[in-house]
Amino acid sequence: METTVPKISDxxxxxxxxxxxxxxxxxxxxxxxxxxxxxxxxxxxITFEPGCRNNWxxxxxxxxxxxxxxxxxxxxxxxxxxxxxxxxVVEIAPNVEHWHGAAPxxxxxxxxxxxxxxxxxxxxxxxxxxxxxxxxxx
Amino acid sequence: METTVPKISDxxxxxxxxxxxxxxxxxxxxxxxxxxxxxxxxxxxITFEPGCRNNWxxxxxxxxxxxxxxxxxxxxxxxxxxxxxxxxVVEIAPNVEHWHGAAPxxxxxxxxxxxxxxxxxxxxxxxxxxxxxxxxxx
Numbered sequence: 001m002e003t004t005v006p007k008i009s010d011x012x013x014x015x016x017x018x019x020x021x022x023x024x025x026x027x028x029x030x031x032x033x034x035x036x037x038x039x040x041x042x043x044x045x046i047t048f049e050p051g052c053r054n055n056w057x058x059x060x061x062x063x064x065x066x067x068x069x070x071x072x073x074x075x076x077x078x079x080x081x082x083x084x085x086x087x088x089v090v091e092i093a094p095n096v097e098h099w100h101g102a103a104p105x106x107x108x109x110x111x112x113x114x115x116x117x118x119x120x121x122x123x124x125x126x127x128x129x130x131x132x133x134x135x136x137x138x
Numbered sequence: 139m140e141t142t143v144p145k146i147s148d149x150x151x152x153x154x155x156x157x158x159x160x161x162x163x164x165x166x167x168x169x170x171x172x173x174x175x176x177x178x179x180x181x182x183x184i185t186f187e188p189g190c191r192n193n194w195x196x197x198x199x200x201x202x203x204x205x206x207x208x209x210x211x212x213x214x215x216x217x218x219x220x221x222x223x224x225x226x227v228v229e230i231a232p233n234v235e236h237w238h239g240a241a242p243x244x245x246x247x248x249x250x251x252x253x254x255x256x257x258x259x260x261x262x263x264x265x266x267x268x269x270x271x272x273x274x275x276x
Contacts (some may be wrong), residue, residue: 039231113251
């Protein structure tokens, strides 16, 4: 079923994120914002439908999230979740296990910045269960 | 004279950019958005008052501009200027001479992303003259 994505930021929404769907619970969209590999700062705007989140994962090079639209959440393993709003920036240190996604009742967009792309690997782990998600966002 | 900076984006404005004032025509403000040096992606939100622009300059590692508020301009040496609006992203290749700043009648904010910070140097050149600026933004 085709989903209509609301306009929640000034940045492009891109295409449905089918390539990473196996690592997400719910639908997401992906727009590449950069292409010059000499700059070593790949950036993508990721949009999550309400309730959508990615699996627990870590980046060996780290990641930065720049929140640009809607309301979301970020959680590191063993810590309280943090609510995210436009204008928030999250610095995710290398190898810290975490997940991010939308609030249950809001779309959410963040620019995801891949750090140290020359060596970075994304290590995908198990999904965030409904019980974990519900506890995190309440 | 204290200037009141209007709220034109969701990102912080920070402090008046006195450290770089020698390389700017007009007043600007600077808010650091990141601090973890392991990520190798320093980001600052820079806010320009109307008419403010930085000198011609280049970055040996390149730079990315993420436009988040108001209206601005970006020009590479020998090319037409490009108007910038929220949601625009500018990829500046290493060593390309350029300037950026606000429109004559609008405040402007962009997140400036320093690329390849391990080796980057910023090379500052001459100011953008009133004649160059007026021609660029008309």
